[in-house]
Amino acid sequence: MNLKFILDAVPYTLSGRMRVSGGHLPVAGHTVPTDFIGVGVTTADNPLVDDYVLERLAELGISQVRVDFTYGDMAGPVARLLDRLLATDIQVLLHLVQPFEEVKRINTPAGQVAWREFVSSTATRYGERLWAIEVGSTINRRRWSGYDTESFFTSWSIAYDEIKSRNIRLAGPNISDFEPLWNIAVLTRLKQEGKLPDIHTNNLFSERVVEPERFDHRLMGSWIGQLVKVNLVKKCRILKKITSDFGIDELVSPSAFWTLPRIKRVLVNSEQKMADYLTRYMVLCAASGSMRQIYWGPMLCNREGLIDDDTGTYPLLERVTHYHRVLGDEASYRIRPAFQAMKTFIAEISGGRYEGALATTGGLQIHAFRNDRHLIHVAWAENGKALPLRACYSEGDIAASELLDRDGDCLTGKVQLISEAPLYLTWPATADVQLIEPDLAQIEHIYRHIPDQKYYLYDDDQWHGMLVANSPAEAALRFKVLHPDHLPDPTKENLLRRARNAVWTVDGALATAVVAKKPLKIHPHKRFLERHRPSKARRSWIAAAELLRRGIPTAMPLAYFEKVGDRSLLENYFICDRVDADFTAREILSAFREGASHFQDISSEQAYRELGRFLFEMHCRGVYFRDLSGGNILIKKSPGGELQFTLIDINRARFFNRGATTMERLSDLSRVCNKLHWAGREQLIGQYLQRPESGGAIPWHYRIPFYLYDFKAAFKRRFGRKAIKRLLNRAARSNGSSK
Incomplete structure (x- = not known):
């Protein structure tokens, strides 16, 4: 975007015409078009893929598709599929894609002739049977499309003349994401030239906001984002206002999706989340009343398709720019949950x-x-x-x-x-x-997509709670045996730990080993500060659900119970599976600090490598643990020798839709490294950073949290409550012996 191009958008923007009062809220009273939902389709060399695509479109009940069409396609598989589509009742938005190399030479006579001939021949062959022809391809992403400002307008001018001379509806300019200055600047110039489209297209992505309904933190930061309330609905309404202000009737989003790798950065169950987001996105776009149509991107694709092509590969060029070919063997294609989610939306909401x-x-x-x-x-x-x-x-x-x-x-x-x-x-x-x-x-x-389990609520006059079970019958049994009135008390035989909390095993209640946890004492200042927070049991339940959602192992939560009206904050229980572990991170790191090179046949190199990678993954998935002592990391040595890590004592953890910050990471790492010598720390940090060859040399300013925590831990051991209690006990024993 050059300076003149930017200046074209300034008058409109400064006039306040982008302002939509209450724009973050949908307005009632409109009808969702019956052809509101579309999907991008293409095919492969094998004609059987055409059959597969048409069968799946019929199964979806969809009436609108988008097909990318480029140089050379007239005699290829895409034209074959296009002819078959146009023989049905399905409407087609034909997207003309100019190859990257052709974009580079569009300002030459030969390049212009080639583009004009392509547009002319395509419009002549298909024009009357098309819903519209779209021109422009992610024009604000030059590394994908190749367009600079002038090359796009040259291409547009040629295509406009050829398409409009045949009375075909023209769609464009295919701006990607929510960047309204681009829309305003492009439409301003097209208006000046008298060559506005009939349909305004913008690929309205929101996957980087994580959840479709969230306010967009990327625009001006999370805090300001909450003030200006730019969510998906508001984006739709702003783009529609821009569309209408330039005298264009219809706004279409021709491609948007959630890629599985982006979801996997934080969450597991990525295919389930893709389906969740698809429905939530489509409902919000429908509720906005601003969109004529919205399209999912590719129907068949490994990374973001409604159907998995089973190849595990992705072309170099983004499919939002050009969905060129279907890959893989049609016998291996697999329908994803997102396909069923779209089918349900079309059946229930379209036309309502x-x-x-x-x-x-x-x-x-x-x-x-x-x-x-x-x-x-x-x-x-x-x-x-x-x-x-x-x-x-x-x-x-x-x-x-x-x-x-x-x-x-x-x-x-x-x-x-x-x-x-x-x-x-x-x-x-x-x-x-x-x-x-x-x-x-x-x-x-909750962890909504927990495999083979459901959540069940519990309420009576005395207790409120929740548990997981695989059926109502199992839930009834678990409520009976895990209810606080039926749990055995902690004894010397079943007690695992007794300090601020009692942790004990509950034998025979279920087929698997079960552990219960109950707070025993809360200091007065914490009782005051935590009076409006969830109970300790509920915080453990929340943290367990969040860790499992993010693929970080912890003890499987089974139930929690809180006593109704309890002000002591002590009458609550968290119940989970017992973790099968061989030792803790504290034990293994303490052994290395004392000079051992191996612990139970595990070398220090292996331990640092696998622990470092586990902690790095935890932080990348948005977990700031806040109590990452070595004793809270249980380790099981698998038969193959790999280490499996499980987090316990989890109720202080915090969770984000982003990776942990540098200071959050250092805070956690300084705790887990407290029992480790500096040479070991640097090796562990090197593995954490995935730069083992560097030895993990820690910059001096990153060492500060380690020094501070070492001081805090040493001070606490010497002057903390436990130290004072030990001192008083020794004094009492000394006085007793002197008598």
Whole structure:
């Protein structure tokens, strides 16, 4: 974007015309088009892939596709698929892609002739049968498309003349992400030249915001982002206002998706999360009332497709710029949850009337739609959260509803919670359902996609809690045997630890070994400071769910219970599986500090390498543990000799949708290294940084947290409460012996 180009956007921007009052909230009263959802398709050399694509489109119930078309495609597989698509009722948005090398020579006579001939021949052959032709390809990403400012406008001018002379609708300019200055500057110049598109296209990604409904922290930082409230709905409404202000009627997002590698940076169950995000994204775009159509990117693709091509590979050029070919063998293609999620959205929401947002704050979203058949509420919570249905709906409305999960499976009678996986609640079209004011104090924390397990709530006059089980029958059994009234008390025989908390084994309750944890004492100042925080048991439950969501091993949580009305903060229980471990990180690091080169046949090099990588992965997944002493890292040596790590004593951990900061990492590392000599620390840090050859030389300013924690730990050992207690005990014994 050159200076003149930027200046073209200044008058519009400074006039305040981008302002949309209350733009972060959707406005009710519009109808979602029946062809609202589209998907990008292409094919392979094998004609059987054409059959597969058409069969899957029919299964989705989709009526709109986007096809990328470039030089040489007229006599190839893409034209073959295109002819078959145009023989059906499916509408086609044909995206003309100028090859990167051709973009470079567009300002030469030969380059212009080649482009004009391509556009002319394509428009002549397909024009009357197309929904529209799109020109422009991620023009604000030069490294993908090759366009600078002038090369794009030259290409556009040629394409405009050829397409509009044939009375074909023209779409463009295909700006990627939310960068409205680009939209304003491009449309300003096109207006000056009298060559505006009929349809304004912008690939409205929001995957870098992590969750579709979040305010965008990338624009001006998290704090200012909360003030200006730029979320997906507001982005849609701003882009629609720009579109309308330039006299264009329709706004389309021709490609957007969540890539699996980006999800995997923080979370496991990446395919499930892709499906969650797809539904949440589409509901919000529909609720905005601003979009004529939105398209998922590639239907068949390893990285972001609704269907996995089973290749594990990705082309050099981003498929948002050019979805050129399907890879792999059609016999190996695998439908992902996102496919089913799209199918359900199309069946339930397309063509319906949007009746408004019933909840948009506190981590809860509920949106109402109505069609000829049903009143439909789509409900979800933010990642890791859940809210009881009864906190939002009356028992009568719940009983009268039919519940569908994100993928369209009937769940009536089986659901207690609104979670991060969207839930469809449906009633007859004439129903009038009033939402109870949601009690956000009842929000729970869960690992929604835990394999083969579900969450069950517990409430009686004395206790509130939750547990995991694989069926209602198993839940009833677990509530009975793990309930605080039935748990055995800690004794010398079953006690594992007794200090601020009692930790003891519960034998015979379940088929697996079980551990219970209960606080025994809380100092007065902490009792005051923590009076509005979740109980210790609930904090352990929350932390366990977050660690497991992020793929960080911890003891499997089974249940937690809190006594109703308890002000002592002591009447709460956390119950989990017992971890099978051989030793702790404290033991192995202490041995190396004392000069050992091996511990139980594990070399120091192996221990530093595997522990360093585990801690690095933990921090990259947004975990700041805050109590990372060696004793809280349990280690199991596998039969193959690898080390398996499990975190315990987890209730102080904090979690983010970003990697841990440098200071957070150093704070954790300084704790785990407290029992380790400096030579060992540098080797461990070298492995943590994945630069073992450097020896992990720690810069002096990074050493400060290590020195400070060493001082704190030494001071505490000498002058802390335990040290004073030991001193008093010795004094008492001395006095007793002198008598």
